[in-house]
Amino acid sequence: MVFGSVASVPAQQQLGVSTSASGGTTGGTATSIAPTDHCVTSAGNDGISSARWSPSANILVSTNWDGGVRCWEVQESQQQVRALPKAQVNHENNSPVLDACFSPDGNTVFTVGADKAVRMWQLGQTPPNNIPQQIGAHDQPIKSVGFLESTNLIVSGGWDNLLRFWDARQPNPVGTLALPERCYDLDVQDGLMVVATAGRTILSYNVQGQPVEHERKDSPLKFQSRCIAAFPDATGYAVGSIEGRVGIHYITKVHGKESFAFKCHRIENNVYPVNCIAFHRGYGTFATVGGDGIVNFWDKDNKQRLKGFPAIQRTISCASFNATGNLFAYSSSYDWSMGCSQYAPGTPNELWIHYVLDDEIKPKGKKTSYGR
Secondary structure, three states: OOOOOOOOOOOOEEOOOOOOOOOOOOOOOOOOOOOOOEEOOOOOOOOEEEEEEOOOOOEEEEEEOOOEEEEEEEEEEOOEEEEEEEEEEEOHHHOOEEEEEEOOOOOEEEEEEOOOEEEEEEOOOOOHHHOOEEEEEOOOOEEEEEEEOOOOEEEEEEOOOEEEEEOOOOOOOOEEEEOOOOEEEEEEEOOEEEEEEHHHEEEEEEOOOOOEEEEEEEOOOOOOEEEEEEOOOOOEEEEEEOOOEEEEEEOOOOOOOOOEEEEOOEEOOEEOOEEEEEEOOOOOOEEEEEOOOOEEEEEOOOOEEEEEOOOOOOOOOOEEEOOOOOEEEEEEOOOOOOOHHHOOOOOOOEEEEEEOOHHHHOOOOOOOOOOO
């Protein structure tokens, strides 16, 4: 089969195949990608913008367009999963919350959103008026947030074309970097930070100490960037776009590996946005989720699709693996890719947890891990 072609093939297949390996199509009746997946209770009343796992425990936090930041303790035993609601806080005036990240110890959650504020929530504590403490601000809504472990700083990317860096103990930013356009997404992995902006620009930074721009380039994809994620070994990144394609780009030269792009989240002549890319830290494989309601697991090193799940009846807006990689959270929520006209008031916004089997996500080629 020609790499990048569109065909119906078994579940283990080359990157670039755009049909669901399990035969799912949009418009189906399924609400989860597998019948045993656990539906998280109290997932909110509006779109789910992010789902983040604690790096130290099976604690899951989501952010929503209804202004809520919700937290669950997830229990798992013999492949059975249960999520227990633990707490909820809200941004001021219930402004949409667009992203979240954890501190390395898993005790603190940082959130950003349409209220232009960077906020901090110490898990286990109830903040005054149930509104997390504000530790920073932008002049426009803030799209993404990350934590720089080497310097203990929080980084926020806003629609004011700025990256701002925060020490939670100070009210003013400890640093600011100009972006060429609005921040659409950012990700941090060890000493690498990658940022995707409007205008298809992608920037990478060395953030081991004071952030230094390493590379600025046009996206390898022809249309608007939707999401970006750094490789677990920090040698590069994957970027997804609105036209159902993912670009794999190496910043650090890796022997035998070259940058490339492939098609995904396409059904016949219909093209859907790639809404989120989530890497598995253990194997370096990754998931993409999209506007077609499909979850795919991929192996970039061997250029294979490892698993294609049946489509669910709604778009999938976000997803992530837990620290050990055996749990995968994904949303069933409108992604706004078709605008207000396609929004159906009252449609449920659901958050699901899938128990990940090793043969679903483990590479099937020679390379089995990053050796970390």
